[in-house]
Amino acid sequence: MFMLSGSNMCGRGQVRPMMFSVFLLLLFSLEVIKSQFLVKTLPGLVGDLPFTLETGYVGVGEFDEVKLFYYFIESEGNPKDDPLLLWLSGGPGCSSIVGLIYEIGPFTFNSEISTVENPILEIVPDRLTKAANIIFLDQPAGSGFSYAKTPEAYIMNDTLSTIHTHDFLRKWLMDHPKFFNNPLYLGGDSYTGIVLPMLVQEIYNGIEVGEWPQINIEGYMLGNPLTDLTNDYNSRIPFAHRMALLSDEIYKSVKENCHGDYLNVDPNNVMCIHDLQLVDNSLKNVKGVHILEPACPRSDSLEVDPFIAGIRANNKTSMDILPQVQNQSCREESYVYTYAWANRRDVREALHIAEEFGDTEWVQCNETLHFHFDKDAVTSYTPNVMSSVDYHRNFTDKKCRALIYSGDHDMLVPYFSTMKWVGSLNLSVIDDWRPWLVDEQVAGYTMKYSKGEYKLTYATIKGGGHTAPEYKHKECLTMFMRWLANDTVNHEYVGLLLKKSGDEGLSFSTI
Known part of the structure; x- marks a missing residue:
């Protein structure tokens, strides 16, 4: 017997039993194909992983011709009750390693001792995976380690990408039924400001028609979100x-x-x-993603491909193949470690990358999918939704929570353009503009809105760029913890984190 949520809103509903025979029928109708592996160790990291890491592929599309790759890290707190977070990277076409390594994940590269020959991973002490189960998804096909079986299946747009991600989530839950009742949040940044609200709408539509499994969605969070082009x-x-x-x-x-x-x-x-x-x-000489950082020329490793062939041929990077990091002040230079690491054969074996992916080059952001405002580049991805504001407006009659945040030094998606569309939702202000603190210092500013059971928190991250968690990791982690703490999370860990931040006297909901 399996327990299913019967709610038709964004939240917990009545629980009802489902007969095993019906479960099997639906299982076959979704064509769930198991392709998941537990990862105990990773090249570049000393010792075993201190948490459960699973990787795998889920086939989506009419004939499962698209294979979406994911990393899943089980909560180190209380996985049975802690929220389940599906995290999407932007671009479109950027790998979820961006979120895993540079934003909210538990890993980073130790730049002081790493070389391109031997990138060294380290575990981040304060990490969101201590209080949430997180799925990092490479989407759409062509992003990260995700791929398609036919050339036609790489042709993508916002609508189809959203359908594929929704299909992935349903199938993943079918394969992980113990997370059916965990409160689900969707998160992402940058271009996901277009597709993530569409995904939220797809989930609502499925709930309303009785689609199974009933997804227990509680809310969504978006950072530096492209929303209205x-x-x-x-x-x-x-x-x-x-x-x-x-x-x-x-x-x-x-x-x-x-x-x-x-x-x-x-x-x-x-x-x-x-x-x-x-x-x-x-x-022209100001860095758009963060106006205070030096505008550095892109490293050769980000512009040309031939060194990747050397990685594949030699099974590891070589001093003669990859340039060393020359300027530690240039954030882009450190990305070379990710390229070197993700294209190593032993890393691909550890992550269980599909043989069909073959020797395909891993890139941080696939330019054949990537969206540019002011370029007419021919890509296989067609943006077909110019604004997602109406999707947000549709959610205001739901029981749902939203966190929208902006790095205030981001010139690509400026904070006040985000504030403009948030204001257009005609919500009631329940907590006016005020600072929020970390370590007794101003970490940003925030406002809270509501309409019925819909609650929206807007926050700026002082000194943050595009996207904020990469520049202000501690502040963003604290923000996420405080916001998620309204739900069933590892409150012991949250309390310790807030204490370290000097906020032990504040309520969990304070942001």
Whole structure:
């Protein structure tokens, strides 16, 4: 006998039994194919993993022609009751290793002792996996270690990518029934601001029609989210002006001559084009993902592919194949460790990468899928949803929780463009703009909104870039813990974390 949630809302409902025969029928109808492996050790890491790591593939699509790869880390607290978090990386086309290594995962590379010959992994002491079960998913096909069996199956758009991710989640839960009743959260950043709300809507639609398994969704979190393409792009110039990167005169002129639209520019509007050239001259050497960090040329390892062939041929990196990290102040330089590590044969064997993936190069972000605002590059991914604001608006009549956050030094998706669409949801303000603290210091600012049983928290991360957890790991981890602590989580660990942050006197819900 299996216990299923019978709720048609975003939260726990009545529990009802399901006969084993019906379970088998639905199991076969979803065509769940087991392809999962426990990983005990990883190259570059000393000793056994201190938590349960599972990797695997789930086939999605009409004929399971797309194979989506995932990393699953079971909560180190109380896996039976702790939330289940599905974390998506943006791009589209960026590997979930971005989240696993650089954002919310339990690993990182020790840059002080790592070389491209021998990247050294270390465990992050304070990690979200101590209070949540987390699935890191490579999506869509062509991202990370995910692949498709046919060339046609790589042709993707927002809608199809969302359907595949929803299909993955249902099948994964079918294969892991002990997590049926765990509160589910969806999380992601950057381009997932488009597809993740679509996924939330797909889950609601499935609940309303009685789709099985009934997914026990409680809410979602989005960081530096691309949400409305036109609004987010057009907010970059006002952001630059606010941050003293543009003079009052240049800003006033470009705003008037371009009528506030810097994306869809009339080629005959000579004055607008002239002003945009002035803007470009002012901003071209400013790093868009974090305006305070040095604008470094991309490492050769990120631009060209031939060194990967050497990795495959020699089974490990070589000093002659990969460049050493030359400038520790350039964040991009450290990414070379990820490329070197993920393309090693022993790493692929440890992760149980499918033989069908073969010698395909792992890349951090697949440029054949990646979305660019201002480029007409031919890719296999077609953005077909220009704004996800209406999806958020649809959720305001649900019992649901949302956390939206922005690194306040991100010029790609400026914080106030996010605040603009949040304000357009017409929610009631229940906690006005105020600072939130970590280590008794201001870590950012926050507001809380509600409408019925829908609750939305907006937060900035002071000094954060695109995306915030990579730049402000401790602050973001504390923020996630406080927000998730409204649910059934490992409160002992959360309490210790808040104590270390100087916040033991604050309630768990304080952000």
